[in-house]
Amino acid sequence: MNPTIEKLAGLAEVTVAMRRVKALTEKARPRYHIETFGCQMNVHDSEKLAGMLEQMGYTGAKRAGEADLILMNTCCVREHAESRAFGHLGAFADNKRENPSLVVAVCGCMMQQKDVALRVKQRFPFVDIIFGTHNLHRFPLMLLRVLENRVRVFEVHGEAGGVVEGLPVRRRKGAKAFVTIMQGCTNFCTYCIVPHVRGPERSRDIDNILSEARGLAESGVKEITLLGQNVNAYGKDLMHGPGFAELLWGVAEIDGIERIRFMTCHPKDVSDALIEAMAGCEKVCRHIHLPVQSGSTAILRAMNRKYTKEDYLALAGRMKDAVPGLEITTDIIVGFPGETREDFDETLDLVRRAGFSAAFTFMYSPRKGTPAAKLADRVEKAVKKERLLELNALVAGMTARENEAYVGRTERVLVEGVRESDGERLCYGRTHASKTVCFTGGAAPGDIALVTVTHTRELSLHGKQAEV
Ligand code: SF4
Structure with missing residues (x-):
């Protein structure tokens, strides 16, 4: 069958299942609780699952103990996330004992690995x-089978298939929203499990993305974050499709959308057109999360990252020259198999020269099923720990110095929320680049407030709303 027709037929089945679940649960008014592990892509997947559940008559519960359905959306990117998920899952046994009609569901990247799902x-x-x-x-089809027949349902598909459009989404109310623009990754970095569990890159049709963004703008959203494992490869899998830069310009044309963010990017796919869009389009935030992973060209090669230390530094420099005030954040792995002290020194050197605003740093841990997991020459845990501490100290110093330079400046901050602290009204939000700001003033969520930065504290800026 033609994949589009197949998809439409599949969706029709899903819609029928949603109606039948709703009819079954109408009187009970059941509640759901979702626990999400991992990245923003998973957070957004959970928003879709919540959207489907609400369409089926469920309402949200803050705690698992209050729910009739508990759904755990797992992540397998880091070992820690996997063990945390297993620990959490065990705890739901008590909930099931107390409420035998409780439905417990587990999904996400971890379950896409058949051996883990079987475990x-x-x-x-x-x-x-x-x-x-x-x-x-x-x-919804799986839930219907459980509710009607009280059977266990185990469905892990090997093939990724196309991007499914038209699912309901339950987003948290606010000025910001995530929009997935593509799924999967075709880069196969040797340490990463994502391409194995999320499948190859599949871009959404630009018209569907723009119409979702228009709908969000109409509902009051001011900032959109375009999501994907490798957003700047957007469109490469579409025949004569638009590229990522064209998508940015398209979203920028939507009235009401004031800011556009995106993550994550791969350095090898940063095009001139993307740099031009970041430089020329006011709505595109002056921030890029550009994972470097290592500063050693030999380690980058072993990681299959497809760029050298020099390539990365040249790209970061070119972007900073073209986009004044650009803040670059990054991810770095220490202790990849074979990493020598000299390799690590190259990483420290790159960090000093690239001028990162912040870095998310990790100790390498092997992920079963990836090529790197089979590499010998493992770095001892104690050495990895030492290197991580050294790197973190360097990054913290750089971030603190960059933050200090903000003191006295007035920034436009999109207000994300307001809270009371010691009798004071505190607003918080983000600058046009990537800094988190906490300030006193009368602004409301969704406002873009002018804020004068008075001091810094750890990783955030603090200040007061400026007189207009
Ligand atoms: S680019 Fe590399 S690290 Fe990022 S998701 Fe793809 S394979 Fe994983």
Whole structure:
């Protein structure tokens, strides 16, 4: 069958299932609770699952103990996330004992690995539904089978398939929203499990993205973050499709959208057109998250990153020259197999020269199923720890110095929320680049306030709303 027709037929089935679940649960007015691990892509997937659940008559519950359905959306990118997820899942056994009609479901990247999904099925007999990332849209069908027949449902699809459009989304109310523009990744960095569990890059149709963004603007959203594992490869898989820069310009044309952010980018896919869009389009925020991972060209090669230390430094310099005030943040892994002290010194050197605003740093841990997990020459844990501390101290010093330079400046801050602290009204939000700001003043969420920075504290800026 033609994939589009197949998809439409599949969606029709899903819509019918949603109606039937709603009819079954109408009187009970059931509640759901979702726990999400991992990145923004997972957060947004959970928003879709919440959207489907609300369409089926469920309402949100803050705590698992209050819910009739608990859904855990897992991540397998880091070992820590996986062990945390297993710990959490075990705790739901008590909930099931107290409420035998409770439905427990587990999904996400971890479940896309068939061996892990099988382990969960065997070790946690109280789990009713297990599904992977490729068939998230089929969740209502699985839920219907559990409610009607009280069977356990195990659905992990090997093939990624196309991007499914038209699912309901339950977003948190506010001035900011995530929009997924593509799924999957085709880069196969040797340490990373993502291409193995999320499938190859699949871009959404630009018209669907723009119409979603228009709808968000109409509902009061001012800042959109375009999401994907590798957003700047957007459109490469579409026949004669638009590229990422064209998408940015398209979103910028939407009235009401004031700021556009995006993540994550791969350095090899940063095009001149993207740099021009960042330089020329006021709505595109002056921030790019550009993971470097290592400063050693030899380690970058072993990681299959497809650029050298010099390539990265030249790109960062070119971007900073073209986009005044650009803030670059990054990810760095220390202790990749074979990393010598000299390799690590190259990383420290790159960090000093690239001028990062912040860095998310990690100790390498092998992910089963990736090529790097088979590499010998592992770096000892104690050495990895030492290197991580050294790198963190360097980055913290650089971030603190950059933040200090903001003192006395007046910045335009998009207000994300307001809270009371010691009898004082505090607003918080972000600058046009990437700094978090906390300030006193009368601004409301969604406002763009002028804020004079008076001091810094750890990683954030503090100040007061300026007189207009
Ligand atoms: S670019 Fe590399 S690190 Fe990022 S998701 Fe793809 S394979 Fe993983």
